[in-house]
Amino acid sequence: MAAAVHHHLHLHLHFHLLLRPPPRQPSVFFTPRPVPPTRLRSSLQPPTCHLAVAPFEEADQREDKEEFVVVTFYKLVPVEDPRADVAAHLHFLQGRDIHGRIYMNEQGINAQYSGPRKDATAYADWLRKDHHFSDILVQISPALNGHAFPRLRLRYKQSLVQLEGGSCHLPLVEPSMRASPLTPSEWREKLEARKRGETEAAGDTCERKLLLLDVRNDYEWDIGHFEGAKRPNVDCFRSTSFGLSEQEIDPTDPLHGVDKENTDILMYCTGGIRCDVYSTILRDKGFGNLYTLKGGVSNYLKSEGCAEWVGNLFVFDDRLSLPPAKFAEEGDAGEEGGIDNGKPPSSSSQWLGRCYVCGSAVEELRHRNCASIDCNRLYLCCGWCLEELRGCCCSECQSAPRLRPLLPGHQRYDKWHLYRDDTSTISS
Numbered sequence: 337m338a339a340a341v342h343h344h345l346h347l348h349l350h351f352h353l354l355l356r357p358p359p360r361q362p363s364v365f366f367t368p369r370p371v372p373p374t375r376l377r378s379s380l381q382p383p384t385c386h387l388a389v390a391p392f393e394e395a396d397q398r399e400d401k402e403e404f405v406v407v408t409f410y411k412l413v414p415v416e417d418p419r420a421d422v423a424a425h426l427h428f429l430q431g432r433d434i435h436g437r438i439y440m441n442e443q444g445i446n447a448q449y450s451g452p453r454k455d456a457t458a459y460a461d462w463l464r465k466d467h468h469f470s471d472i473l474v475q476i477s478p479a480l481n482g483h484a485f486p487r488l489r490l491r492y493k494q495s496l497v498q499l500e501g502g503s504c505h506l507p508l509v510e511p512s513m514r515a516s517p518l519t520p521s522e523w524r525e526k527l528e529a530r531k532r533g534e535t536e537a538a539g540d541t542c543e544r545k546l547l548l549l550d551v552r553n554d555y556e557w558d559i560g561h562f563e564g565a566k567r568p569n570v571d572c573f574r575s576t577s578f579g580l581s582e583q584e585i586d587p588t589d590p591l592h593g594v595d596k597e598n599t600d601i602l603m604y605c606t607g608g609i610r611c612d613v614y615s616t617i618l619r620d621k622g623f624g625n626l627y628t629l630k631g632g633v634s635n636y637l638k639s640e641g642c643a644e645w646v647g648n649l650f651v652f653d654d655r656l657s658l659p660p661a662k663f664a665e666e667g668d669a670g671e672e673g674g675i676d677n678g679k680p681p682s683s684s685s686q687w688l689g690r691c692y693v694c695g696s697a698v699e700e701l702r703h704r705n706c707a708s709i710d711c712n713r714l715y716l717c718c719g720w721c722l723e724e725l726r727g728c729c730c731s732e733c734q735s736a737p738r739l740r741p742l743l744p745g746h747q748r749y750d751k752w753h754l755y756r757d758d759t760s761t762i763s764s
């Protein structure tokens with residue numbers, strides 16, 4: 337009997353141990369490393385895991401949503417101690433993620449930079465606290481892929497813009513010596529009146545004339561310009577010489593032979609500073625009726641859309657080319673980034689560039705650099721010539737000794753000097 341009871345208890349204990357759940361293991365928490373937004377991500381769905389990841393998912397989302405912008409502004413105004421101001425600006429920007437070109441001297445400031453919106457706008461807001469710059473026009477446009485500049489260069493510079501002979505001797509800080517600024521709406525009215533005048537008063541020499549002057553480089557005009565503006569015969573603003581020709585006939589100078597008293601000259605450039613600087617030279621040459629577009633083309637596209645403008649706008653940063661709708665995104669933008677104020681729709685698609693090699697139409701209004709390190713020319717190119725010349729701008733460059741590899745799509749070369757001594761990146 338006792339043996340039977342013992343056997344029964346043994347079986348009961350055996351089944352109890354089998355049915356009991358296994359002991360719980362100690363809880364293990366791990367912290368996954370957040371992936372920066374610039375790192376390549378897998379297209380596969382990540383494994384599901386709920387162990388202490390929520391805070392890091394939120395941080396990763398914040399990084400992904402961090403918006404980079406490009407900010408531009410300038411102001412021509414007397415500055416008492418620009419070197420001390422440079423030191424103060426550098427001190428303010430410590431710890432802030434700002435890349436770009438910021439130059440100061442006794443005639444003011446000229447700035448183009450990129451950064452997270454918070455840092456970029458904080459700098460502009462701080463600058464406005466200085467009474468010299470309280471009314472400065474700050475223009476903001478979207479950065480396409482993070483920073484649009486490789487690093488920060490903030491320093492004292494003898495000339496705020498590159499011009500033959502410099503600009504420090506010009507009366508830049510005297511508003512009466514510069515062209516009269518027109519708001520974007522006033523500029524548009526002038527252009528529309530010019531069109532009507534050409535139609536209604538053709539051949540009437542008594543009417544006041546209007547000349548539209550593009551104060552940029554030829555390659556900038558190639559991807560976009562105001563209708564009726566002639567292509568400038570200039571490949572570097574430093575060598576601009578409009579209105580300075582001493583020859584009897586000079587077809588390359590749009591101001592040669594112009595009636596200085598009865599011609600209104602409308603000057604425009606990307607952001608306005610080149611026109612302000614060059615207008616002081618033209619004033620000295622007797623051109624009395626000078627007008628400039630306040631804030632340049634970038635300010636106009638934000639306010640007026642594409643009216644009277646064709647193509648894209650060339651910009652001097654890694655983006656190179658921006659369609660007009662990109663400027664509208666920072667202004668009165670509609671749901672899809674377009675102007676929603678009754679203005680005409682974008683006309684950028686109506687303008688086709690020309691391949692610098694074969695002359696065929698180019699729909700992609702974006703320059704690339706020649707693959708030859710010793711050339712590095714900015715040029716437009718069709719797909720066929722791009723492949724045929726392996727990224728070079730001409731057959732001569734194709735046989736150059738130092739060539740960089742052909743880059744696909746919108747990729748850009750690193751700074752040319754990085755390839756200069758690195759033979760591993762140079763094709764034979």
